[in-house]
Amino acid sequence: xTQTTIRCLILACGNTLRGDDGxxxxxxxxxxxxxxxxxxxxxxxxxQWTPDLAEDIAGAESVLFIDCSIExxxxxxxxxxxxxxxxxxxxxxxxxxxxxxxxxxxxLYDSLPVKTALLSIGAGSTELGEQFSEPVLDAIxxxxxxxxxxxxxxxx
Amino acid sequence: MTQTITIDPVTRLEGHGKITIQLDSQGQVEDxxxxxTQVRGFERFSQGRPYYEMPSLMARxxxxxxxxxxxxxxxxxxxxxSVRIPHTAAQLRRMLNLAQMVQSxxxxxxxLASPDLLLGMESDPVARNIFGVVAAKPQLGRAGIALxxxxxHIIELLGKKRIHPGWVVPGGVTEPLEPAKRDxxxxxxxxxxxxxxxxxxxxxxxxxxxxxEIEVFANFxxxxxxxxxxxxxxxxxxxxxxxIGPQGGVIxxxxxxxxxxxxxxxxxxxxxxxxxxxxxxxxYPSGSYRVGPLARLNIVESMGTPLAxxxxxxxxxxxxxxxxxxxxxxxxxxxxVLHGIEKIEQxxxxxxxxxxxxxxxxxxxxxxxxxxxxxxxxxxxxxYKVDENGLITWANLVIATGQNNNAMNKxxxxxxxxxxxxxxFTPGALNRVEAVIRTFDPCLSCSTHAFGQMPLVLTLLSPDxxxxxxxxx
Numbered sequence: 207x208t209q210t211t212i213r214c215l216i217l218a219c220g221n222t223l224r225g226d227d228g229x230x231x232x233x234x235x236x237x238x239x240x241x242x243x244x245x246x247x248x249x250x251x252x253x254q255w256t257p258d259l260a261e262d263i264a265g266a267e268s269v270l271f272i273d274c275s276i277e278x279x280x281x282x283x284x285x286x287x288x289x290x291x292x293x294x295x296x297x298x299x300x301x302x303x304x305x306x307x308x309x310x311x312x313x314l315y316d317s318l319p320v321k322t323a324l325l326s327i328g329a330g331s332t333e334l335g336e337q338f339s340e341p342v343l344d345a346i347x348x349x350x351x352x353x354x355x356x357x358x359x360x361x362x
Numbered sequence: 363m364t365q366t367i368t369i370d371p372v373t374r375l376e377g378h379g380k381i382t383i384q385l386d387s388q389g390q391v392e393d394x395x396x397x398x399t400q401v402r403g404f405e406r407f408s409q410g411r412p413y414y415e416m417p418s419l420m421a422r423x424x425x426x427x428x429x430x431x432x433x434x435x436x437x438x439x440x441x442x443x444s445v446r447i448p449h450t451a452a453q454l455r456r457m458l459n460l461a462q463m464v465q466s467x468x469x470x471x472x473x474l475a476s477p478d479l480l481l482g483m484e485s486d487p488v489a490r491n492i493f494g495v496v497a498a499k500p501q502l503g504r505a506g507i508a509l510x511x512x513x514x515h516i517i518e519l520l521g522k523k524r525i526h527p528g529w530v531v532p533g534g535v536t537e538p539l540e541p542a543k544r545d546x547x548x549x550x551x552x553x554x555x556x557x558x559x560x561x562x563x564x565x566x567x568x569x570x571x572x573x574x575e576i577e578v579f580a581n582f583x584x585x586x587x588x589x590x591x592x593x594x595x596x597x598x599x600x601x602x603x604x605x606i607g608p609q610g611g612v613i614x615x616x617x618x619x620x621x622x623x624x625x626x627x628x629x630x631x632x633x634x635x636x637x638x639x640x641x642x643x644x645x646y647p648s649g650s651y652r653v654g655p656l657a658r659l660n661i662v663e664s665m666g667t668p669l670a671x672x673x674x675x676x677x678x679x680x681x682x683x684x685x686x687x688x689x690x691x692x693x694x695x696x697x698x699v700l701h702g703i704e705k706i707e708q709x710x711x712x713x714x715x716x717x718x719x720x721x722x723x724x725x726x727x728x729x730x731x732x733x734x735x736x737x738x739x740x741x742x743x744x745x746y747k748v749d750e751n752g753l754i755t756w757a758n759l760v761i762a763t764g765q766n767n768n769a770m771n772k773x774x775x776x777x778x779x780x781x782x783x784x785x786x787f788t789p790g791a792l793n794r795v796e797a798v799i800r801t802f803d804p805c806l807s808c809s810t811h812a813f814g815q816m817p818l819v820l821t822l823l824s825p826d827x828x829x830x831x832x833x834x835x
Contacts, residue, residue, distance in 0.1 A: 253425075253525065257473075257492060258511040292493050306493070313496050314504050 264315035278328030281341025430737035437733025439532035451534030465513025472506025534721035580688035580773025583608030585651035595666030650768035653740025655694035667704035
């Protein structure tokens with residue numbers, strides 16, 4: 207059986223029942239549709255990032271993490287590079303951040319993607335509900351564009 | 363004077379918990395309680411919903427063991443429908459439940475317990491987590507992550523979602539197993555065997571160094587309850603309940619879901635939202651019992667699979683009668699993982715496993731129904747009443763953690779008496795008292811319903827109720 211090389215792994219996180227927190231899964235669904243015919247792009251969407259994802263990360267050439275941010279201004283879209291790091295303060299069993307997952311991939315599988323970044327969208331509201339706030343709705347086209355251009359650059 | 367010490371990382375429990383330890387006038391431990399401080403409410407807000415929605419609704423109680431809730435709930439609905447589900451559906455559900463047991467036990471052992479076991483109870487709390495395990499024992503870290511992934515991937519393949527799959531429905535399952543999925547699961551089996559072999563060998567190597575903890579980690583005689591097959595082998599999805607006493611003798615056998623409320627009562631204590639289950643004929647608290655891996659292995663005569671049977675023989679040699687120390691839950695958990703892998707392999711070779719007939723259809727034929735299953739943490743019972751339109755009028759869930767509640771409280775007291783002296787926590791005391799609770803792997807989210815962060819507060823109270831010492835994890 208031939209294993210396809212994953213040139214880019216899109217790893218989204220969020221809860222679709224918590225307002226803007228669902229923007230990560232929404233973008234993952236959009237990417238899934240967009241790259242449906244491209245076996246080198248893989249999309250994984252989870253409510254939380256858990257340690258088992260380290261193996262998927264270790265096996266990919268590049269990883270684009272997607273999450274909402276409660277620290278950024280509502281609707282603010284950013285793309286920042288991510289380095290592996292073990293953040294022990296407040297470490298949770300059920301959830302790791304992107305730097306911790308990269309560190310796990312490195313420590314467990316001795317492998318790291320060549321390119322890694324976090325695409326985040328500032329949340330306006332994470333109250334119970336399936337609707338996005340206005341700022342996040344307005345930001346989605348820009349986030350999609352940034353996602354697409356990043357994948358294009360990484361996989362060309 | 364109130365003193366607060368804050369320690370990170372956050373606790374390694376499923377849900378919110380609080381421990382208070384009451385001192386006498388000499389500063390010695392007089393009493394201890396494990397509090398569960400959230401309210402679940404599922405029984406209440408499910409009222410008025412159609413019975414067939416219940417499995418999906420009830421699975422939302424927990425993100426760790428939703429499958430057990432799905433199965434117990436579906437079985438309660440099938441009692442209302444008066445149907446017997448097709449053989450293939452029963453086998454597929456059994457595999458799903460075993461996959462969940464494997465992933466949940468892997469989480470409990472590798473993520474929650476192994477930092478204590480592999481790095482030491484007194485090790486630096488900052489590194490006492492899964493990252494610390496990965497750094498110190500990378501091969502074991504990989505094995506743990508892979509075992510959890512094994513279980514979760516099977517759940518995803520069968521139910522299409524790793525958490526809260528909607529595949530289990532009243533009457534069976536929504537779709538048959540596809541050959542490609544069967545082959546994919548079979549291909550994962552050899553690696554799973556290698557990983558659990560590694561874990562069992564590592565555990566046996568270190569277990570002897572925890573003799574002092576084994577002595578005081580909820581180490582006392584008790585009753586035990588679990589499902590068992592007619593051939594005396596372990597069962598997670600069907601079978602009937604057996605209750606054994608402290609010497610191992612059978613107190614009552616063949617307790618099916620319909621008789622559950624006849625023999626099992628629930629007591630309430632004012633310090634916890636989790637109830638305290640007990641065997642009615644013995645009263646409360648004498649009728650309290652333990653459930654989960656330790657209870658299951660104490661009750662069964664065989665695991666029903668060859669490799670796990672070899673391990674069961676060794677396990678039963680730990681004591682002349684039932685194995686009493688809750689520390690041995692860890693060992694029992696690993697043996698169950700091995701059994702789960704073997705059993706999944708067996709199920710996949712069932713000649714009817716790809717059969718397309720996987721669902722029985724019926725409407726409301728009875729106004730009351732109950733279903734039971736073994737969750738990773740122990741026995742789970744769902745009991746519903748409906749009106750003639752099938753709308754829920756009453757529901758009650760008895761969760762594993764509630765059934766272990768009395769033993770957990772007694773265990774905390776036993777450990778506190780050992781590790782708390784002169785009104786202060788000794789070094790490592792906090793972690794050891796917490797570790798007693800971890801052996802049970804309680805799911806506080808199931809036993810009540812948790813939301814948000816998962817702190818554990820440990821409070822030391824003077825005789826007049828003043829807080830002497832407090833640790834927030």
